[in-house]
Amino acid sequence: MASFARLIRLTIGAWAFLLLVIALPAPSVAQQVNPTASSVKEQQLLQELNRIQGRVSIPDQRSGVLVQPAGRDWREFRNVTLRWIGGIAILGMLAVLVIFYLSRGMVRLESGRSGRSIVRFPAFERFVHWVTAACFIVLAISGLNITFGRPLLLPLIGFEAFSEWSQWAKYAHIYLSFPFTIGVVVIFLIWIAGNIPNRVDVDWLKRGGGIVGHDHPPAYRFNAGQKAIYWIVIIGGTAVAVSGYLLMFPFYLSGIEGMQWAQIVHSIVAVLFVAAMLAHIYIGTIGMEGAFEAMGSGTVDVNWAKEHHSLWVEEEQAKARAASDGATRPVAAE
Amino acid sequence: MKAFVAALVFAAIVAAGMSIVLNSVQQSSYEAFATGGARVGDPGHNLVGPS
Numbered sequence: 001m002a003s004f005a006r007l008i009r010l011t012i013g014a015w016a017f018l019l020l021v022i023a024l025p026a027p028s029v030a031q032q033v034n035p036t037a038s039s040v041k042e043q044q045l046l047q048e049l050n051r052i053q054g055r056v057s058i059p060d061q062r063s064g065v066l067v068q069p070a071g072r073d074w075r076e077f078r079n080v081t082l083r084w085i086g087g088i089a090i091l092g093m094l095a096v097l098v099i100f101y102l103s104r105g106m107v108r109l110e111s112g113r114s115g116r117s118i119v120r121f122p123a124f125e126r127f128v129h130w131v132t133a134a135c136f137i138v139l140a141i142s143g144l145n146i147t148f149g150r151p152l153l154l155p156l157i158g159f160e161a162f163s164e165w166s167q168w169a170k171y172a173h174i175y176l177s178f179p180f181t182i183g184v185v186v187i188f189l190i191w192i193a194g195n196i197p198n199r200v201d202v203d204w205l206k207r208g209g210g211i212v213g214h215d216h217p218p219a220y221r222f223n224a225g226q227k228a229i230y231w232i233v234i235i236g237g238t239a240v241a242v243s244g245y246l247l248m249f250p251f252y253l254s255g256i257e258g259m260q261w262a263q264i265v266h267s268i269v270a271v272l273f274v275a276a277m278l279a280h281i282y283i284g285t286i287g288m289e290g291a292f293e294a295m296g297s298g299t300v301d302v303n304w305a306k307e308h309h310s311l312w313v314e315e316e317q318a319k320a321r322a323a324s325d326g327a328t329r330p331v332a333a334e
Numbered sequence: 335m336k337a338f339v340a341a342l343v344f345a346a347i348v349a350a351g352m353s354i355v356l357n358s359v360q361q362s363s364y365e366a367f368a369t370g371g372a373r374v375g376d377p378g379h380n381l382v383g384p385s
Binding site for chain 1: 340
């Protein structure tokens with residue numbers, strides 16, 4: 001009997017132990033607490049070396065940070081890296097254009113002038129182009145002065161003249177950014193329809209666009225090269241405008257780090273933009289005979305249009321025929 | 335040529351207009367980031383003070 005009772009106690013004890021084990025929740029990985037998770041890591045400590053920070057009594061507490069490591073990285077970019085990127089992009093493009101001009105020369109009008117002209121860009125489109133172009137040239141020169149003025153111009157003209165010039169260049173850079181932005185927006189709207197890439201552009205690119213060699217691949221109003229310039233202006237212009245306004249209104253939308261990033265984006269896009277526009281200016285002036293007339297007087301010779309934009313000429317002639325047919329069509333008597 | 339001249343005039347007018355707007359909205363940095371007690375009386379003719 002005693003052994004039976006011991007067996008019962010043993011069985012009850014075993015069940016109780018089993019229930020206790022099942023009832024107790026197993027410690028999950030998610031509930032484990034890492035007591036050092038929020039502690040400062042060695043890398044963070046190393047990054048904060050030489051940080052000089054104190055307390056200030058004025059409302060702007062950011063002024064308490066006198067030196068920060070990220071600021072030194074940004075200064076290294078601004079004073080060294082950016083100058084290399086800008087120098088290589090702009091001088092590289094100039095070198096390519098000079099070599100190209102010396103080897104290829106001006107793209108001539110091979111069929112000669114017909115004496116008849118066709119409207120290429122109406123007055124409003126030329127007006128918008130020149131608003132944007134004129135502002136861009138001033139913005140480019142004044143912007144390059146910020147990056148390259150101190151090492152290149154200051155030794156030549158001295159502190160007094162450089163200070164005065166830089167101040168006026170800074171004013172021009174800020175205030176002319178607004179008509180430039182208006183120009184980019186209007187250019188986007190008025191020329192978007194003709195700048196959507198299509199199959200004709202692929203053929204144009206495969207055949208070198210008439211720039212390489214003496215081929216004249218067909219193109220509508222804007223060929224693939226002009227479409228590339230269009231999208232560089234729209235995307236690049238938007239990037240420099242947005243990043244520029246972030247810099248113009250400090251701390252409205254971002255802190256110091258955001259402004260450093262805005263300056264990095266603004267400066268890199270800007271120097272690449274300048275390099276691309278050098279190529280645009282080249283092909284629109286000394287690179288191609290008759291090209292400047294399109295934005296100068298607004299009209300081009302019909303033979304020039306047929307050589308470089310044959311599909312566009314066909315479209316324009318079809319429109320003219322349709323208009324003349326409509327004008328001469330007899331009207332039914334009532 | 336008319337379009338070019340008109341473009342220059344338009345750009346100049348917009349720039350001048352925006353200079354008036356910005357100068358009325360924005361403060362010089364010596365004013366924006368300091369209290370009256372910490373302001374420099376006359377910051378002189380430089381890039382951060384009044385011209």
